[in-house]
Amino acid sequence: MKKIISSLITILVFLPFNGKTQDIHFTQFDKSPLVLNPGLAGAVYKTQVNLNYRNQWTSVESPFQTFAFSVDQRINTKSRNSFLALGIYALSDNAASTVKTMDIKFNVAGHIKINRLSSIGLGIQGGMLQRSLDPGRFEWGSQYDGSSYNSAILNSEGSTYNTIKVADVSAGIVYSYSANEYHKVTGNNDKILNFGVSVSHINRPKYSFVGSDERLPIKVTAFANSLISLPNSNVAIGPSLMYIRQNKASEVLLGTRVRFLLQQASKVTGFRGQSAASIGVYYRHKDAIITSLQYEISNYMIGLSYDFNVSQLSPASNLRGGFELSLRYAAPNSFGNNSVRFR
Numbered sequence: 001m002k003k004i005i006s007s008l009i010t011i012l013v014f015l016p017f018n019g020k021t022q023d024i025h026f027t028q029f030d031k032s033p034l035v036l037n038p039g040l041a042g043a044v045y046k047t048q049v050n051l052n053y054r055n056q057w058t059s060v061e062s063p064f065q066t067f068a069f070s071v072d073q074r075i076n077t078k079s080r081n082s083f084l085a086l087g088i089y090a091l092s093d094n095a096a097s098t099v100k101t102m103d104i105k106f107n108v109a110g111h112i113k114i115n116r117l118s119s120i121g122l123g124i125q126g127g128m129l130q131r132s133l134d135p136g137r138f139e140w141g142s143q144y145d146g147s148s149y150n151s152a153i154l155n156s157e158g159s160t161y162n163t164i165k166v167a168d169v170s171a172g173i174v175y176s177y178s179a180n181e182y183h184k185v186t187g188n189n190d191k192i193l194n195f196g197v198s199v200s201h202i203n204r205p206k207y208s209f210v211g212s213d214e215r216l217p218i219k220v221t222a223f224a225n226s227l228i229s230l231p232n233s234n235v236a237i238g239p240s241l242m243y244i245r246q247n248k249a250s251e252v253l254l255g256t257r258v259r260f261l262l263q264q265a266s267k268v269t270g271f272r273g274q275s276a277a278s279i280g281v282y283y284r285h286k287d288a289i290i291t292s293l294q295y296e297i298s299n300y301m302i303g304l305s306y307d308f309n310v311s312q313l314s315p316a317s318n319l320r321g322g323f324e325l326s327l328r329y330a331a332p333n334s335f336g337n338n339s340v341r342f343r
Helices: 002-014
Strands: 047-056 064-075 082-095 099-113 118-133 164-178 191-200 219-229 235-246 249-263 275-284 288-297 300-309 320-331
Touching: 099 164, 235 275, 249 288
Parallel strands: none
Antiparallel strands: 047 064, 047 320, 064 082, 082 099, 099 118, 118 164, 164 191, 191 219, 219 235, 235 249, 249 275, 275 288, 288 300, 300 320
16 A cells, blocks of 8 residues: 555656646745745845755655755845845755756845835746656556566666756745844744745746646745734744645645743853744645744754644555754844844
């Protein structure tokens, strides 16, 4: 049964996109900002570096493993009411050692201050998307000798599959709000909100292993993140939502985290940085229940999450879905030390 489920999942990965398939994405979507929306480059931090790892379907024969790295940086301008940001991300995905994807994108974004507390940004992203298929992982009709499958017979069918290399373009718009001109949550009245919409594969690149005119469908992604302090406490709540639509496939992920401020920074020596811990619960519609943990100290963050599969695959997966690890360096840090925005 596990081998059958593994084969079915693999087949779904590389079926032409007139089926219900989706791009690669992360459960901790706010920790992979440039994968989520090009407008997020420079939207929150002057400098941001993110590293993501996902391991999915370990309960079946071969897991899916995804790595992503991104960095974005604001560029100083003479204007105090606007700025530019540059970024780059690289993503590598290995689906059951059968389908491999490499995605490299360069990013530019411009942000304008609407008022003292909010801004709006537009980002454009372009680069190369490559996908390859290992036909040796499958059994082909030409390898049957009349009575059974014979791996010694030369495969004449899988050799017709080509590696895909295409240019790919995306764009996104993002709105950001911070109630105190700092992107932080340390007091009793702090509020942070980010939401946006992006459109991926605007140029509809050809995306067929057999050289047909099959085109990669446009993908629309909407998200919203927030973090709101509870009065007279060191606790904040952070509801979030993501919606993806690509052709006939769609995904809805929603939930919240609770953030506890653990330690204030040392105001005299500066040797002791502020720290906070978060726990969260999320739900991906008809697919998974997700638990998450996050720890922040000064400029650094580590996030862990696990997807408990509750879809129709759960009899084979035994509820095991995907594990994710996220690492982030951000400057200024998320506790607001010297982090006045638009400077």
